[in-house]
Every structure is written in structure tokens, then in C-alpha cells.
Amino acid sequence: MSYQNILVEEENQIATVTINRPKKLNALNKATIQELHEAFSDLNDDSEIKVIILTGSGEKAFVAGADISEFANFSESEGGQLAAKGQKLLFDFIENMSTPVIAAVNGFALGGGLELAMACHFRVASSNARMGLPEVSLGVIPGYGGTQRLPQLVGKGRAMEMIMTAGMIDAEKATQYGLVNHVVELEDLLSYCEKIAGRISNNSLVAIKHAIKAVNAGFKHDSNGYAVEINSFGACFGTDDFIEGTTAFLNKRKAEFPGE
Numbered sequence: 029m030s031y032q033n034i035l036v037e038e039e040n041q042i043a044t045v046t047i048n049r050p051k052k053l054n055a056l057n058k059a060t061i062q063e064l065h066e067a068f069s070d071l072n073d074d075s076e077i078k079v080i081i082l083t084g085s086g087e088k089a090f091v092a093g094a095d096i097s098e099f100a101n102f103s104e105s106e107g108g109q110l111a112a113k114g115q116k117l118l119f120d121f122i123e124n125m126s127t128p129v130i131a132a133v134n135g136f137a138l139g140g141g142l143e144l145a146m147a148c149h150f151r152v153a154s155s156n157a158r159m160g161l162p163e164v165s166l167g168v169i170p171g172y173g174g175t176q177r178l179p180q181l182v183g184k185g186r187a188m189e190m191i192m193t194a195g196m197i198d199a200e201k202a203t204q205y206g207l208v209n210h211v212v213e214l215e216d217l218l219s220y221c222e223k224i225a226g227r228i229s230n231n232s233l234v235a236i237k238h239a240i241k242a243v244n245a246g247f248k249h250d251s252n253g254y255a256v257e258i259n260s261f262g263a264c265f266g267t268d269d270f271i272e273g274t275t276a277f278l279n280k281r282k283a284e285f286p287g288e
């Protein structure tokens with residue numbers, strides 16, 4: 029599939045999706061959101077792909093936000109639809125994917141850009157990265173899940189301060205806050221993420237799929253995370269990966285998971 033705004037590369041069963049609008053600091057316009065939805069949807073259905081890395085092109089930005097030029101004239105109802113559609117197509121979609129998604133934050137991650145990174149399963153940042161939710165400086169609030177995911181990751185008080193001040197934090201502070209897991213030099217960012225992806229790939233992706241579902245359930249108000257964990261735990265016992273994982277352990281050999 030060919031795209032105008034993103035690049036999709038695959039190597040060693042790891043896919044790298046790069047948002048490719050460097051002149052606009054990879055700002056998320058409607059077309060880019062649609063293309064990302066299609067790419068993630070295809071990759072999630074592709075049993076050959078074990079982990080996905082999401083990054084931005086260039087050395088300056090992961091994503092500098094939603095494309096302000098596209099919504100500056102919107103009405104109230106258009107604004108509401110923009111948030112609802114974006115959340116469904118991209119942000120909630122990524123969070124609930126069964127294939128793990130790592131955000132490689134390679135520069136500015138602002139507004140919708142930070143919201144996109146937060147929708148990924150976890151984040152690694154380059155040392156030049158700067159993160160924030162500047163929406164209130166534009167007279168609007170984060171609309172792609174930022175008011176919910178930022179407090180989940182950094183705590184309510186820190187999230188309130190970041191949202192109210194519209195300020196940016198650097199990569200070091202983002203690790204202290206728990207917003208990103210690791211900080212590395214920009215030139216090492218992708219190889220570092222690929223190393224983590226390689227470690228993930230050795231494990232049962234069926235079990236990982238269940239783990240993602242159970243972890244996410246704890247953050248949803250309409251589900252009981254403990255109950256989902258019990259169901260998912262039970263479901264793992266019916267998989268070939270479980271038979272392989274336990275048999276390999278008992279026979280003192282490395283597991284070769286069939287992924288089923």
C-alpha cells in the first residue's frame with residue numbers, strides 16, 4: 029500500500045511507521061490520521077509483524093500537534109466530531125491493538141503529538157525531545173485523549189500543571205515523570221527501540237495480546253480490570269503458545285512460539 033504522509037518499513041518482523049510531513053513538523057492532518065489508521069489496521073492483522081515502532085521524520089519533531097490550519101474555523105459540532113473521529117480512528121485504536129506499539133519520540137511531541145505517543149503502549153525519547161499539551165494556549169483543550177492519558181501516566185497534579193501552563197518538559201523530566209521509559213541520543217533512538225522490540229518478539233504474542241487487554245481494562249470505567257485479567261489468564265491456557273512455553277521451560281530449552 030502506498031501512502032502520501034507516512035512511510036511503513038518492515039524488517040525482522042518489526043514494522044517502523046514514520047509520519048512524514050517534516051516541513052509541517054509532522055502535524056497530524058485528516059489525511060495523515062486516516063493513513064495511520066489504515067497502516068496500523070493492516071499491521072495489526074499481519075501475523076508476520078510482532079512489534080511496531082512509531083516515529084516522526086526529520087530530527088526536529090515526532091509530531092508538533094494536530095494540524096491547526098485544518099480546524100481553526102471549525103464550529104462547536106465540527107470540533108466535537110474532530111475529537112470523536114480522531115479518538116476512534118487512531119488514538120483508541122492504537123491503545124487497544126494486540127500488536128505492541130512503541131513510540132520513538134524523536135523531538136517535539138506537542139498536543140496531538142504527545143497524545144499519539146501516549147496512546148502507544150510505551151515510549152522511548154531522544155534527548156532533544158520536548159513534550160507538552162499546549163492546547164489551552166490556543167483556546168481549546170486536548171481532544172485526543174490527553175486529559176485522560178496524561179494523568180494516568182504522570183499523576184493528576186503534574187498533568188494539571190502541564191495542561192494549565194501549556195508548557196513543555198524535556199526528555200529528562202519526562203522520564204522522572206514516568207511519561208517516557210528511557211532517554212537515548214537521537215542517533216541511537218531507533219536501534220534502541222528495535223532492541224526492545226526484539227526482546228518482546230521472543231515472547232508469546234498471544235499472551236502479550238491478553239496482557240495489553242487486561243492492563244487497559246483497569247483504566248476503563250466500564251470494565252473490571254481484575255475480571256478481565258482472570259478471563260485473559262484462563263484464555264491463555266487454551267493456546268498453543270502456552271503449551272510451547274511451559275513445555276520448553278520444563279524441557280530446559282528456548283520456546284519457539286507458534287503465535288497461536
Ligand code: COA
Nearest residue numbers: 051052053055092093094095096097136138139140162163
Ligand atoms: N499545525 C500546523 N502546522 C504546524 C504545526 C501544527 N500543530 N506545528 C508546526 N507547524 C508548521 C508551522 O506552521 C510551520 O509551517 P510554515 O513553514 O509553512 O510556516 C512549520 O510547521 C515549521 O514550524 P515553525 O513554527 O516555523 O518551527 P519552530 O521551530 O519555530 O517552532 C514549534 C516549533 C513546535 C514550537 C512550533 O511549530 C509550534 O508551537 N507549533 C504548534 C504546537 C501546538 O500548539 N500544537 C498543538 C496543536 S493542538
